[in-house]
Amino acid sequence: MTVALRNAGAALHRGRVAPASGRRFAMWEAGTRRWADRGVKPLRHFVLPPTRAFTLIELLTVIAIVGILAAILIPTVMSSRVSADRARTKIQFNQWATAIESFRSEYGYYPVFDSSNLVNGGANTTDHPFHDVLAGRKRDGAPLTAGSAAATQNRKAISFYSFPESEFTDASSPAPNLLRDATGNTEIAVLVDSNRDGVINSSDFGASLPLVSGISPAASDFPDTGVRSGVVFYTLAPGASATDPQFIFSWK
Numbered sequence: 001m002t003v004a005l006r007n008a009g010a011a012l013h014r015g016r017v018a019p020a021s022g023r024r025f026a027m028w029e030a031g032t033r034r035w036a037d038r039g040v041k042p043l044r045h046f047v048l049p050p051t052r053a054f055t056l057i058e059l060l061t062v063i064a065i066v067g068i069l070a071a072i073l074i075p076t077v078m079s080s081r082v083s084a085d086r087a088r089t090k091i092q093f094n095q096w097a098t099a100i101e102s103f104r105s106e107y108g109y110y111p112v113f114d115s116s117n118l119v120n121g122g123a124n125t126t127d128h129p130f131h132d133v134l135a136g137r138k139r140d141g142a143p144l145t146a147g148s149a150a151a152t153q154n155r156k157a158i159s160f161y162s163f164p165e166s167e168f169t170d171a172s173s174p175a176p177n178l179l180r181d182a183t184g185n186t187e188i189a190v191l192v193d194s195n196r197d198g199v200i201n202s203s204d205f206g207a208s209l210p211l212v213s214g215i216s217p218a219a220s221d222f223p224d225t226g227v228r229s230g231v232v233f234y235t236l237a238p239g240a241s242a243t244d245p246q247f248i249f250s251w252k
């Protein structure tokens with residue numbers, strides 16, 4: 001006795017209307033307990049959707065829209081990234097300044113890093129004055145060299161700041177193991193109120209402000225009379241040039 005129907009094999013059809021002899025069916029026979037071929041079942045009402053490709057106009061329109069969106073979004077994304085890097089740089093400078101102020105609170109005077117007034121001034125493969133004074137140890141974790149400027153100033157070898165690896169250039173870079181800011185700058189000025197008169201001016205840093213990437217702040221950015229602060233960091237802002245000097249400052 002016949003109890004069921006099943007599709008015994010689907011033929012592949014193309015076109016708007018499948019041919020009438022499109023599909024074969026089998027019927028289950030209980031007596032023999034097997035599927036028996038019952039031939040072809042007409043598929044007169046089986047309609048396939050028409051195939052359709054994009055026209056050239058449609059493709060060009062899509063490409064134009066994608067191009068317009070990219071032109072709008074890419075500068076926005078780039079600008080956001082630069083703004084974020086600037087903000088992170090200011091935070092980083094602020095943390096360094098806090099460490100310097102902690103040093104002053106401990107010892108009663110501001111540390112002297114290097115006559116260049118740059119955070120990487122005097123750095124070599126074994127010593128890094130700015131790092132060593134504030135970290136209370138060398139880059140490799142070794143104790144400060146007895147009698148060195150860092151050991152003499154930070155005589156208690158106090159760790160005022162733990163420099164993360166992200167604040168150094170890669171060991172494989174052309175200038176490895178230098179302190180860097182969040183924008184990638186390694187030329188960073190550090191000024192302290194050495195004579196502790198409440199103002200940072202030429203009495204503290206010398207005849208002229210240190211250059212960063214060949215440029216120093218103008219009087220409009222850093223008055224000749226100085227600024228009332230204990231610690232100042234500055235570096236060149238992303239995209240700045242000699243004709244368009246812009247700096248990232250941090251005062252504390």
Ligand SMILES: [Ca+2]
Pocket residue numbers: 193194195196197198199200201203204
């Ligand atoms: Ca001063």
